[in-house]
Amino acid sequence: MAALPKRRSSTARKGARLNSRSKRIPHVVTCKECGAKKVAHHLCTSCGK
Numbered sequence: 001m002a003a004l005p006k007r008r009s010s011t012a013r014k015g016a017r018l019n020s021r022s023k024r025i026p027h028v029v030t031c032k033e034c035g036a037k038k039v040a041h042h043l044c045t046s047c048g049k
Contacts, residue, residue: 027039028040031044034046
């Protein structure tokens, strides 16, 4: 026989477990110097500022 869980896992716990494995979408902002798209709190790839 297979092992069975002692308690039913709630939807909140199940959702938190599944959400921890989900892909993170980077926070994209526009550069104030050149107007190009860049990831927030990172250097701009086009102008370097």
